[in-house]
Amino acid sequence: MGLLALVTILLAGFFLYTLVADKQEAKTPPRVITKLLTDLVAAGNNPTKRKGTLSLCIDYSDCATEIEASDMQEQDLQNFTEVLTPRDDAVVGDYEITIVTDRFVEIVLLDAKGRPLYPRVGLVYELTDDGLFIKNYTLGRLQPFSRYDEEYSSLWK
Amino acid sequence: MEVKMRRALAFVLILVDIFLIVAGFMLVNRRRVTGDIGRSAVKLMYDFDNIEEIPQRYMTLSRFLCEEDWERLNIDNDLRAVNTYYKFNALQSEVHILDSEPGCVAYRLLNGNIPAQTVWFFTFDIVDGKICNVREYEMLNMKYGGEGVW
Numbered sequence A: 001m002g003l004l005a006l007v008t009i010l011l012a013g014f015f016l017y018t019l020v021a022d023k024q025e026a027k028t029p030p031r032v033i034t035k036l037l038t039d040l041v042a043a044g045n046n047p048t049k050r051k052g053t054l055s056l057c058i059d060y061s062d063c064a065t066e067i068e069a070s071d072m073q074e075q076d077l078q079n080f081t082e083v084l085t086p087r088d089d090a091v092v093g094d095y096e097i098t099i100v101t102d103r104f105v106e107i108v109l110l111d112a113k114g115r116p117l118y119p120r121v122g123l124v125y126e127l128t129d130d131g132l133f134i135k136n137y138t139l140g141r142l143q144p145f146s147r148y149d150e151e152y153s154s155l156w157k
Numbered sequence B: 001m002e003v004k005m006r007r008a009l010a011f012v013l014i015l016v017d018i019f020l021i022v023a024g025f026m027l028v029n030r031r032r033v034t035g036d037i038g039r040s041a042v043k044l045m046y047d048f049d050n051i052e053e054i055p056q057r058y059m060t061l062s063r064f065l066c067e068e069d070w071e072r073l074n075i076d077n078d079l080r081a082v083n084t085y086y087k088f089n090a091l092q093s094e095v096h097i098l099d100s101e102p103g104c105v106a107y108r109l110l111n112g113n114i115p116a117q118t119v120w121f122f123t124f125d126i127v128d129g130k131i132c133n134v135r136e137y138e139m140l141n142m143k144y145g146g147e148g149v150w
Helices: A002-023 A031-042 A047-057 A066-083 A150-156 B002-046 B051-061 B067-073 B080-088
Strands: A094-100 A104-110 A116-127 A134-142 B094-101 B104-110 B119-127 B130-142
Touching: A002 B002, A031 A047, A031 A094, A031 A104, A031 A116, A031 A134, A047 A066, A066 A134, A066 B130, A104 B119, A116 B119, A116 B130, A134 B119, B002 B051, B002 B094, B002 B104, B002 B119, B002 B130, B051 B080, B067 B130
Parallel strands: none
Antiparallel strands: A094 A104, A104 A116, A116 A134, A134 B130, B094 B104, B104 B119, B119 B130
């Protein structure tokens, strides 16, 4: 009887653990990701402020010299500026994260009135061991499938 | 009386154990299936020896997709072939899965007309066992000096 009770407790523990792990899929993005996006949007089109934000959020510790780090920041600035600039050059006032997985966030840019500015942006990231900096990233934009994609419909009129 | 009580309690515990085993198995299996269905969908769309296979592959794909997304992804709809398959230049294509988790698949396309370093990222929801709200990203910009996350 005691053994049966022990087995039940163990099974219940395993079941609860699985259930909790399943529910945890509604994740929140790491703080460094939200800081990066918030500060980049707040910096507007000011490249100096944007580079400052990048230097606080992206890990450049593997750069041998300051010149190398500066070159990397310049390239990162171009990468982020490209995807954070909407198609019609509208001014980005805010952003919203719409999908969060272990290493990916989907971002919708918003104008000053909170209206979405398409296309969406995808960011895959890898953090440093302490989670404070972005060690590596890959950025991209949402691709259209067909004319049924409302976000691209204006292009096909 | 006490023996009857113990037997009844043991019976209840056995029933609880059976329930926990079945429910736990179903939970674990659901996670596995969610990952598998995304990988299958990507391979059905983009892994082919020649473009004549594509319509048949889409018939299989239709079983995985909800109705709205079938409208969007259906190979016969307006601009779908142009938007997606023009870049393959009618050449053989192979999908190389880099990573997947429930709701997303990262992959490269091995095709003579598509840069091999480009990472594609496919995201989706599962509603009633079917793939819905499909999105696909072309991940082009990566950290300078690196090769991106993969």
